[in-house]
Amino acid sequence: MKKDKLHIHWYPGHIAKAERKLKEQLTLVDAVIEVLDARLPLSSSYDNITGLLGEKPRLLLLNKADLTDKNELKKWISILEEKHGVPVLTTDAKNSKDLNFIVKKAVEISEPRIQALMKKGLLRRPARVMVVGMPNVGKSSIINKLTKSSKTKIGAKAGVTRQQQWVRINPQLELLDTPGIIPMKQDDQERARKLAFVNSVSENAYSNEIVANELLSILTPNQIEKFKEYYKLDETTDLTLENIAQARNWIVAGGKLDIERTSVYLLRDFREGKIGKFILD
Secondary structure, X not given: OOOOOOOOOOOHHHHHHHHHXXXXXXXXXXXXXXXXXXXXXXXXXXOOHHHHHOOOOEEEEEEOHHHOOHHHHHHHHHHHHHHHOOOEEEOOOOOOOOHHHHHHHHHHHHXXXXXXXXXXXXXXXXXXXXXXXXXXXXXHHHHHHHHOOOOOEOXXXXXXXXXXXEEEEEOOEEEEOOOEEOOOOOOOHHHHHHHHHOOOOOHHHOOHHHHHHHHHHOOOHHHHHHHHHHOOOOOOOOOOHHHHHHHHOOEOHHHOEOHHHHHHHHHHHHHOOOOOOOOOO
């Protein structure tokens, strides 16, 4: 049976609006923390990031690192550092051990800008940083993580803006508390599919069955083995939604296999790291 292909649309008007808003926000800060999904270190990044950010210093933060293979992630950290020439750190929403290191690095990359302002005769002020990234890579959770140790909202800043809210993380760092959304271009469907696999695309934009089938189609032999082991399929059984439904005895009225339920559970199990820890790029 021929499987339907997944196709995800973004609307040009939304993209233009997001780009406009992001560029306005960027004028307010000294540096940015760009959040990527650690499971998609390439696909969750923006190809023209330097064109978008200009000369702003940048820290790459690989979020959801707890859902990836640590050894494989180390290789990706080296690749990204070499490719972009910026510091790369890992994090996840479950622990705060890395918090001080993230804050320290954000202050560090902002220092040249602060020094330049002081040379012009301005007094030293805290570094101003914002969190940017593709939709749903975890920007808000990073902001919450950084700000939960400090509830000091300092509101609108004179000479900066009346609308943006700032939070003082410590005496050296202030954070713009709204995430900057880097818009996704709609011409890269392979990237769009991978973002759907990790739930970085609205579920209203796709069918669970189509996404689940496409996820199964891109797995490596080692990943297929882990899926089979999790769903208790023997080595000779093909990894398909139908066979998983059969193994779990997920049946609907009339004895038909419940493919929708199987698709929902498979995507959830994958996204929560229950099946294994994967990097899909």
